[in-house]
Amino acid sequence: MTTAAVTARRRHRRRSLLGKLGIYFILGFFALLMVFPFVYMAASALKTPADTFRYPPRVLPRQPTTLEVNGEQLPLFLLPIIGIDTQVVLVEEGIEAGVFVDPGTPQQELAWPLALATPTGGQATLEGETVEIYSVQVGSTSTDLALKRNTVVGGFESAAGEETFAVVRTAPAAETVSAEWKNFSEVLERPAMERALSNTILVTTLVVAGVLFTSIMGGYAFARIRFPFRNAIFVTYLGSIMIPFIVVLVPLFQLMVAFDWINHLGVLVWPFLFNAYGTFLMRQFFVGIPGELDDSAVIDGATHWTILWRIYVPLSWPAIATLGTFSFLYAWNSFVWPLVAINTANNESYVLTIALRQLGGQAVESPNLIFAGIVIAVVVPIALFVAAQRYFVENVATSGIK
């Protein structure tokens, strides 16, 4: 090996190591972007409502630590006493106070009771306005500060009996990371959520079963049975995939009104028991199965039906798993049709998508409940997808594109 080739190799290896790191970095970055909203959702589903309205927002759920005082649980705060952060409890509220600043450093504000401040008679200029100087007593020291504005503070006391004052709203609470699991049970107790969950399972199961059944049959027919106009019919049927749902939305709605299916759960199931894409998928897969298997079965006197179910189907689990997962996701997550076909007043025929949307409107005061609802709606498809991932990814696109 020439030295040139060796150096080239070495350079290549170095470059490829850097390249690999770079690739991991990019992949990781995008993965983070994809996953962060879900992490945020899962964490927020465990928060209390106050925690969800907090600013600055945090990811992890936290609740105030409490201390038992005279039989009640009081929240603990963390306030500095003589410079050291101490755990204190709120003992008094509504104390008339003032916001004091040193004119030299106007950003640092001290909220302190007016009772502990005596006017010195002096004046200063603060942001173009004239303000009075007070002698403010903090602990054992007094400082001369300017009064910026009035406010109201609360009185806090530590276990050792030391006292301090601060604005109650902004006093940092001593918090621990703690999950509020009862959000989930609370969400399910809301009208329609539990029912929506079982309805969605029912609808999805029926639709998936129907689509699998009709697609397997249809796919087999298009792949293996010869009848006139087969290819023409197939192409036309396939072409229907290109028809956007909204063109059909209004007349399909009217058809459902004519059948009197509107506002009943069945309207989400019966028109969707067949699927052109599913038939296409199964047909592509069946075409790939060698035809000799049929011939030997024919000699044994088998009909198309038995050949399909005894030979082809057992060989097609990947495609069936793919199609099943696809249909499941489509049925579980479908939103527009249930929105249109089920009345908002009809709680009992809700599915998760519209129950969730309604929750989003009704529970605006408690976003943690909305998140808990989303977790419930999302955990089943994710679990299914993870389980079926092996079959799913390779097959879905390969057959779809070719």
Added chain:
Amino acid sequence: MVADATPVRSTGERPVWLVGLAMWQLLLGVATAVGFGMVASSTGIEIVGTPRPLTMAALGIFSILALLSATWIWRFDHRGRLIAFILNLVLAAVAGFFTLQAVNVFNGLDALSATFGDGLPFLAVIAVGWLLSGWSRGRSGRWERILLTASRGLMIVGAAALLLSVGLIPGLWTFLTRIVLPPAIIYLAITVFSIAALRLLKTSQVTKAFGSTSKQLEVMDGIAFVSPNILGFLAFLAGPLAISLFVSLTDWDGLSEASFIGLRNYIDLFADPFFHRSLLNILYFGLLAIPLSIIPALGLASALNMKLPGMRLFRALYFLPAVAGVVGVALIWKQLYNATIGYINYAILQGTELLNLLPFLDLTAPQPQWLSNPSTAMLSMVIVFVFSTIGFNTVLFVAGLQGVPPSLYEAAELDGAGIWGKFRNITVPVLAPTTVFVTITTTILALQLFSEPFILNAPQLSPNGPANATLTPVIYLYQNAFERFKQGYASAIGWVLFLIIFVITLIYFRTQREEGVLTK
């Protein structure tokens, strides 16, 4: 599939079943002819709301075919068998539908849904049993048998418990009490007879009598197998599509009678400022969202294709937004977009403060009001759409790359090609068909934007967004159809949108074909 048989063609001997079959077809032909006559003279039974020409056409064609098939059957002509098969199939489907409709089985799903919750645990039992049976296949002999029996037992017990817990007995009882009443019993009778005819038509003695070849038999099988799909397609897709075209030429409001107004809806649409706005909006959306959903996906896919460890994890993570469903994703982003306490603005703030650590920078963090400001409202939709779609497209591209032999890449490397060169000269051409597919599907999805604005703007703003910034054609269609009761107008919007999508798809196909890249 029976081998050729010698036909029994003696004209004197007609087996009973043949006579019966011919009689049945004759009956059908006559009955539908009578129906035709009644509808034509518009006396007697009037079927509510059905356009008369259509019913007459259907009845007329059915009648003619039935009579024809009767004569053909009489003459042992195989064509009669085929026609009879098709007619009875259609009849069984239609009569079966009416039977179930009369017994209210379709809407009975409501009742099932009420009790289904109780049955869920048993559904889980069945699932466990099924998993167990799959698991048992790997085991050794005796264990396999035991596990198999156990799993089967579990499934049967689970199924029985499920049925009982969701109220099988009362259900059966209701079903039986309803089905014995007319009109249900009549429909049931028709269904049963037509199914009987179907079974008869497929028996071997019929085959022998008609001398049908196996090819001819296959045709019948084929029709039977595709019938659910085709009938469903006709009833729930093609039918409504045709009706939609017709409705778009009327001024129907969904409540009262419609009157034909020709192309008026389309002309009005042409001048409608709201529709123009929606087209502008969707154009803006598409120009941003479609490239952003595809180009990064291409890059990510080629990165994933390098077959480094951990790729499967990344693939799964990228697919997550597509799996989670649009409602959940939109609601999460709604919280993130909150201008005051949302995480996005907070992240921008933190990022700016980080940048401000650099000595020469002193930026103020922009805190856009994502959903309430007309300038950023549509952009917010773009972001959510890209979020949901990019993972799916990446996975599609990865699959498209599966077929590429790694030797191609190695050869290119030896020739001195860098990452960019490999990408441009190997990855992109190989992925051309995938790219077309992905572009088309993403475009179709993008042009139908509805759910994201619908959910993100609620409850304070209408789905149109601030100052109509997020009004899309589909939202406009929805509002016209279900809020303003202008179903004719809405149908016209649907067709115009369809036309736009169709034309764009055609353009994509054309450009690919010209470059000679698309091989079919």
Added chain:
Amino acid sequence: MKLRRLGLLFVVLAMVLAACGGDTTDTTDTTTGPEPTEAPGTTGAPDTTQAPDTTEGDGTALRWRTRPDNEEEAAVYAGISDSLAAELGVDLQYEPGGTETAGYQQTLLTELAAGTAPDVFWLPGTDIADFATRGVILDLRALADASDHNDDDFYPGPMFHLSFNPDSGNTGEVLWGLPRDVSTFALYMNVDLIQEAGVDDPRELAANGEWTWDKFVEVVDGIGALGGEVIGYGQSSWWGPYGFWINAAGGGFFNSDRTACALDTPESVAGLSALADLYATSSVVPWGEDAEPTFRAGNVGLFQNGRWATPGIRTVGFDFDVVKLPDGPAGPSNWLFWGAYVVNADTADPEAAWKLVAALTTAEVQAQVAESGANIPSRVSQEALDAFLTFTPPENNQAFLDGLSENPAAEGPLWAGSWPEFVSVMDAEVGAVVTGSKSVDDYATTICTLTEPAFAG
């Protein structure tokens, strides 16, 4: 194989038991012959006129619906439904309806078309015309005259519209319904934030007659200066809250006889301009974001809303009160909001429905509703007003009553056109001005041309 056969049996049984609909609601209305699948009907909706809950044996059953602002309000009405059911001896089923933007009115119209609407329902005052002209609500005049009803018992503003006959242009000939209650707007205050910010208490300012727009902006800015997640002022983005600003400047949506748009008068434009300035320069909840949850979380100082929000706001964890709306350049102003109970024109039992409507608007029931914190009774009665003052919190209920006496603009339907169309244009344009994407001058020149199509209907 046997398992497969069993599986098939399972499937068939599942289908069959789906017919199990025995004792629950949906047994009826398959009597209209089902259409053939090849030719779906063009008239669509089946012409059944009965509500699904037909009489089951003895006693009438009525369904009625309102649109509660929050869960607490829904609980109030559910309670009233139960007590009235016992009193009237009728089977009552209360349905809490959707929200404004979740299409409460649209759902009703769809249901009316399909024949599944409730027997009695509440409508906002602005939608009476829409429903009356479609002929879907019942004219109750005959039934009212036969009972001891008197139009003068109720506030004249609502009664004018409820007795307006669009065909003749006269009042008193028809009766579209009875007003459920009236409400005015006020500013809900987070007293804790106001004290913390050290600003002047708006209640004192109002008592001294100093509660003007300028003072209002001062207070808002003072609260907003606290920073962080604290915001000075919040309001919703529908026509009620922003209409106040237009009215208080001396303008209005319509001209005096409500036949033309008046949004381009100098006064109206001035009012909107002031609102736009407020949004541009002060600490306000972003236009279009829901201010109520932020207020209830304790992050907003002043929040404009109607009395109906009180049951929900009573649950907040901070000290709250109300103060009347600030006086505009043209003096004090407010909205008189009202809604009415109307009867479905296709109801199976009009007499029972009228009795329900009359029962729901008696002084006793109205007092119950008012006590629970929701609106002010719609019957003119000093007693009722005195009693209303005692329904605390909030302490300062007088703020709502001030709104009643201080020149309120009564909301009302647009008999001369289509209110929903007018509003959808107005909402979009006003929103554009407030968020700064359209200049006030552009708005002033174009708004009344843009809303013209609404009057054509």
